[in-house]
Amino acid sequence: MGIEYLNQERAPILEALEKMKAARLVPFDVPGHKRGRGNHELAEFLGQNCLDVDVNSMKMLDNLCHPVSVIRDAEKLAAQAFGAANSFFMVGGTTSSVQAMILSTVKPHEKIILPRNVHRSAINALILCGATPVYVNPQVDENLGISLGMKTSEVIDAMNKNPDARAVLVNNPTYYGICSDIENLTAAAHSHGMKLLADEAHGTQFYFSSKLPKSAMSVGADMAAVSVHKSGGSLTQSSLLLTGENINTGYVHQIINLTQSTSASYLLMSSLDISRRNLALHGEEIFSGVIELTEYARNEINSLGGYYAYGKELIDGDAVFDFDTTKLSICTLPIGLAGIEVYDILRDEYDIQLELGDIANVLAYISIGDRKKDIERLVSALADIKRNYRKDPSRLLKMEYIDPIVDATPKEAFYAQKKSLPLEETVGETAAEFLMCYPPGIPVLAPGERVTKEILDYIRYAKKKGCQITGPEDMTINRLQVIRDIGK
Amino acid sequence: MELWFTEQHTPNVRFSIKVDKQLFSENSEFQRVDIFDSAEFGRFLVLDGRIMLTEKDEFIYHEMITHVAMCVNPAIKKVLLVGGGDGGTARELLKYDTIEKIDLVEIDAVVVEACKKFIPQTAGCLDNPRVNIFIEDGLKFIRRVENEYDLIIVDSTDPFGPGEGLFTKEFYGNCSHALKADGIMVNQHENPYYQKDAVAMQRAHKRIVNSFLISRVYQCHIPTYPSGHWLFGFASKKLHPVEGVDFRRWKNLNLQTKYYNTKLHRGAFYLPSYVEKLLREVEEN
Numbered sequence: 101m102g103i104e105y106l107n108q109e110r111a112p113i114l115e116a117l118e119k120m121k122a123a124r125l126v127p128f129d130v131p132g133h134k135r136g137r138g139n140h141e142l143a144e145f146l147g148q149n150c151l152d153v154d155v156n157s158m159k160m161l162d163n164l165c166h167p168v169s170v171i172r173d174a175e176k177l178a179a180q181a182f183g184a185a186n187s188f189f190m191v192g193g194t195t196s197s198v199q200a201m202i203l204s205t206v207k208p209h210e211k212i213i214l215p216r217n218v219h220r221s222a223i224n225a226l227i228l229c230g231a232t233p234v235y236v237n238p239q240v241d242e243n244l245g246i247s248l249g250m251k252t253s254e255v256i257d258a259m260n261k262n263p264d265a266r267a268v269l270v271n272n273p274t275y276y277g278i279c280s281d282i283e284n285l286t287a288a289a290h291s292h293g294m295k296l297l298a299d300e301a302h303g304t305q306f307y308f309s310s311k312l313p314k315s316a317m318s319v320g321a322d323m324a325a326v327s328v329h330k331s332g333g334s335l336t337q338s339s340l341l342l343t344g345e346n347i348n349t350g351y352v353h354q355i356i357n358l359t360q361s362t363s364a365s366y367l368l369m370s371s372l373d374i375s376r377r378n379l380a381l382h383g384e385e386i387f388s389g390v391i392e393l394t395e396y397a398r399n400e401i402n403s404l405g406g407y408y409a410y411g412k413e414l415i416d417g418d419a420v421f422d423f424d425t426t427k428l429s430i431c432t433l434p435i436g437l438a439g440i441e442v443y444d445i446l447r448d449e450y451d452i453q454l455e456l457g458d459i460a461n462v463l464a465y466i467s468i469g470d471r472k473k474d475i476e477r478l479v480s481a482l483a484d485i486k487r488n489y490r491k492d493p494s495r496l497l498k499m500e501y502i503d504p505i506v507d508a509t510p511k512e513a514f515y516a517q518k519k520s521l522p523l524e525e526t527v528g529e530t531a532a533e534f535l536m537c538y539p540p541g542i543p544v545l546a547p548g549e550r551v552t553k554e555i556l557d558y559i560r561y562a563k564k565k566g567c568q569i570t571g572p573e574d575m576t577i578n579r580l581q582v583i584r585d586i587g588k
Numbered sequence: 589m590e591l592w593f594t595e596q597h598t599p600n601v602r603f604s605i606k607v608d609k610q611l612f613s614e615n616s617e618f619q620r621v622d623i624f625d626s627a628e629f630g631r632f633l634v635l636d637g638r639i640m641l642t643e644k645d646e647f648i649y650h651e652m653i654t655h656v657a658m659c660v661n662p663a664i665k666k667v668l669l670v671g672g673g674d675g676g677t678a679r680e681l682l683k684y685d686t687i688e689k690i691d692l693v694e695i696d697a698v699v700v701e702a703c704k705k706f707i708p709q710t711a712g713c714l715d716n717p718r719v720n721i722f723i724e725d726g727l728k729f730i731r732r733v734e735n736e737y738d739l740i741i742v743d744s745t746d747p748f749g750p751g752e753g754l755f756t757k758e759f760y761g762n763c764s765h766a767l768k769a770d771g772i773m774v775n776q777h778e779n780p781y782y783q784k785d786a787v788a789m790q791r792a793h794k795r796i797v798n799s800f801l802i803s804r805v806y807q808c809h810i811p812t813y814p815s816g817h818w819l820f821g822f823a824s825k826k827l828h829p830v831e832g833v834d835f836r837r838w839k840n841l842n843l844q845t846k847y848y849n850t851k852l853h854r855g856a857f858y859l860p861s862y863v864e865k866l867l868r869e870v871e872e873n
Contacts, residue, residue: 404731449798450757476727477753483731484761 108181108380112173113373116161117153117366123160130156130363153366164189164364165357174373181380182307182326183317184342186349188356189372191364194301195221196356197325197341199228201297202269203355204323204347206231208511211265213258215280216504217247219299220534220571222269223510223546230511234262237503239419244410244431245460245498247542248419249273249280252288259292267295272303272316272324275456275463275540277427278420283319295322295347304332305426308383311391313422322347328375331390331426333468335371386468390426393475394466397428400479406435406486428464430482433498436491438565442482445489450481456539459562460498497561505550508583513548517584520574523559526551529582534571537562543571551582593624593632595639597814598782603639605629605812611706616698618750623706629812631707633674635699636749639812643709646676649776650710651848652808652856653820654680657739657772659838659853660827662686664738668766670726670754672743673699675711678719681741683843691737693722693729695750727753733766740767742775747788755788757795764799764825773823777805780863781815789819794870796823804829805867806856808847819863830854 127134136143136151143151157163162171171189179187190197198221206212208230214222216235226233236258238247255268268289273279282298289296298316300306304326306315316324324342328334341356343349379386398409408431414420432442443457455465464478507530508516518532528551535545535555545555559577563569569577591607605626612623622634630643641649654677658664665688669677673694681690692714694700700721703711714721722729726744740763744751753759754775763773775796778789797803800823810818822829835850859867 400728473725473727473750473753476725477756477758480727480731480753480762481756481758484758484765487765488761 106173106176106180108177108377110177111370111373111377112170112177113161113366113370116170117155117370120155120158120160121152127155129158150367153370155366156363161366164191164369165360165362171369174369174376177380178340178372178376179342181376182340182342183315184324185345185347186343188341188343188352189364189369190339190341190356190360191337191368192339192360193337194299194325194327194329194339195219195224196360197339198222198299198301199225199359200341200352200356201323201325202226202231202267203229203358204352205267205295205297207266211262212267212269213255213262213265213294214269215247215250215271217274217542218269218271219301220536220541220543222299223534223543226510227514227547228511230509232509233506234258234265235504235506241414242498244408245433245458246276246278246429247274248278248414249421250285251419252281252284252421253418255280255285256288259288259294263292265292265294267297267322269297269299270316272298272300272306273313273422273424273427275302275542276429276461277302277424278414279313279422279424281418281421282316282321283314286316286319286321290320296320297322298324300324301327302330302424302427304328304330304379305383305387305390305424308379309387309391310384312387312426313424317342317344320344323352328372330465331467332375332379334375335368338368338372340372387426390466390468390470393470393472394426394428396472397464397466397475397479400475401430401482404479404483404486406490407432407482408434426466428466430462430464431460432462433460433493433496435486435489436493436496437485437489438496440562440565440567441489442485444566445485446478446481450477450484452478452481457567458537458540459565459567460496497558502544502552502555502558504546505552506548507550508548510547513583518581519584520579520581523556523578523580526580526582527553527556532581532583533573535559535569535577535580536571537567538570545571551580593626593634595634595637598784601782601814603812603814605632605642612702614698614702616696618696619745621696621698621702623702631709632812633699633703633707635745638746638749640745641674641676641707641710642812643707645811646710648808648810648847649813649818650676650680651845652806653677653741653743653774653776655838655843655845655848656806656820656822656829656853656856657741657774658684659835659850660829660833661738661770661772662837662841664772665689666737666739667691668693668730668733668737668740670730670740670742670744671695671751672741674703674707675714677741677743678716679710679713682713682716682718684841687718690719691722692719693724693726695723695725697723725753727756727759727762730759730762730766733762735768736766738768738771740771740773742773744776746778746785747792755792755795757798760795760799760823767825770826771824772827773800773821775821775823777819777821779813779815779817780819780866781817785814786866790866790870793821793867796821797871799823801825802828804857805859805863807859807863808856830857
């Protein structure tokens with residue numbers, strides 16, 4: 101294929117699907133709904149256009165497990181657009197991208213350095229591969245009750261103490277928009293012979309705006325997991341895995357194929373292709389709009405009083421090396437309400453659904469699809485809530501991050517002999533399962549970590565305020581599995 | 589040659605007016621704005637394909653959205669008009685010499701300019717010094733206003749376009765806050781007949797009931813609006829729309845109206861049983 105074919109105005113998967121439709125094939129292959137003819141209710145609900153392209157891999161459409169034509173070309177265009185050496189279209193969510201990064205770079209018993217406030221998908225990967233986590237505690241903003249980034253000096257310290265570690269994982273940014281110094285961390289990792297992996301589940305926009313923090317690929321990181329479906333506009337569950345020059349893509353492919361569906365959805369893949377084209381051609385303009393809208397909302401909310409919509413003023417050059425101004429995180433503690441309470445009131449009373457509410461903050465996700473008038477609704481609703489629901493703020497908890505005591509690796513704990521105990525009797529035991537609020541899905545307790553009174557108090561408080569607690573086998577979260585005979 | 593304007597009242601129902609000519613058409617930042625001239629209804633304003641007013645029947649809507657509240661409390665001095673860029677409601681308000689100031693907050697400048705040029709019957713009053721026009725989102729305007737107005741009239745488009753934010757709890761809550769203790773809010777409340785509109789009407793009513801102590805609905809008949817049967821909401825922290833109202837006082841003002849009268853005022857609050865039922869459904873839970 102010549103240069104003309106591989107340019108950002110093209111969308112190879114979309115074009116191939118259009119050709120496939122025009123060919124009017126008689127489908128004697130799966131899926132069995134046969135373009136919706138076998139499932140009218142589904143066609144009625146999702147729309148005929150959708151079912152027309154819900155097809156299986158075939159010669160003209162390539163195959164995600166072994167891409168040699170249109171999918172390969174779409175991946176090349178995505179790599180080009182994101183400034184990576186290679187890209188992989190992922191259909192198992194950014195969870196699958198994060199897991200592929202970790203499984204590709206660390207083997208059983210090898211070490212990986214990571215902040216403890218990672219998404220559960222990262223720790224799940226450690227259960228799968230048996231690697232040993234070396235946690236760097238994120239800094240915490242006491243007033244906002246959020247964990248920040250990692251101090252560069254502490255990560256380098258961890259590298260020096262664990263020279264055998266194979267990789268370092270960095271959130272770029274966190275859910276709340278906080279960035280660590282990924283450029284210097286990448287350089288430090290490389291000088292220690294380690295790979296730098298970036299969880300960019302919330303960072304697609306960094307690749308397309310000069311006004312935002314640096315993207316992982318732009319500073320030479322080795323791999324990045326990018327949730328195009330979050331800020332980039334593709335369908336839920338579609339994601340990109342980006343790799344740099346020094347990554348063996350054949351091996352990464354093998355790792356991906358261990359767990360990836362062999363019937364990857366063309367709805368997801370075409371949405372990645374179309375979104376990549378849109379971002380490559382219009383990204384700068386799109387995200388300028390998002391930044392402007394978010395800044396407007398931030399100023400309006402801050403001028404209401406009683407809320408704190410934080411922004412670039414948090415930057416301290418270290419644990420908050422940079423801030424993603426497209427994130428609208430709002431601390432609600434000054435009006436005496438936990439974030440989760442405001443989140444619930446907004447949904448139940450005002451028909452406004454936010455991205456998350458934790459015990460101190462709410463997060464409104466502002467993106468490519470937002471309109472000014474909807475921002476006005478959010479700001480007005482917050483004004484009304486402040487008047488009608490405010491309480492005495494003195495009884496609120498803030499803390500979001502609790503330093504873990506690690507007794508066993510996640511894999512050892514997960515596969516250990518277990519016993520189930522009532523939650524309140526687990527203090528001092530070693531957890532064999534996760535305990536977290538979802539969202540944000542950052543474990544309060546991960547397998548292998550010691551249960552403390554502090555953690556149980558936090559969980560009890562979060563539960564009372566209305567957070568959704570997940571992780572344990574017991575869906576009612578009254579019991580927790582712990583390791584039998586930890587031998588400590 | 590025949591030229592017809594057609595509005596889709598529901599996916600299965602159409603309402604058409606024979607058009608003499610089109611006078612204006614522009615896509616504004618918020619919506620498509622059209623003005624047509626016709627033999628039957630005179631000039632008429634259309635936003636995103638929906639008739640907002642016609643010269644022939646606009647008096648019904650504008651009188652009913654204004655005089656009910658003015659009769660309940662003739663001492664009203666400061667009025668906030670949200671929407672109403674066509675000027676019809678402002679014209680009715682200006683009939684009261686006692687009103688000192690009308691703040692008109694219209695999101696779309698194109699509506700105001702087009703009406704001034706082509707529908708002077710309603711917009712002719714907009715240069716009156718008692719009318720202050722703000723081109724702004726009403727939801728934003730009202731956010732920081734406190735204890736300021738005697739009357740707020742929500743003269744909005746339907747809840748499926750730019751007026752969406754004016755049918756929400758946050759808007760009504762902020763209105764309640766912007767009103768004085770004896771303030772009144774009147775809003776256009778959609779039709780109760782077609783299902784989609786009736787659901788929107790119920791949602792709006794539920795939100796108003798939550799924000800105001802007194803909340804009643806009244807009706808009128810508008811030939812060019814979907815189903816012809818139209819509702820308005822009357823909400824207040826203190827004043828009842830009928831009980832204790834001194835109707836003679838309003839009569840003594842000797843204002844000229846074509847639709848509104850004090851007998852009709854009382855009668856307008858008697859609603860069909862199915863409408864009462866729709867309202868009760870949301871008042872109870």
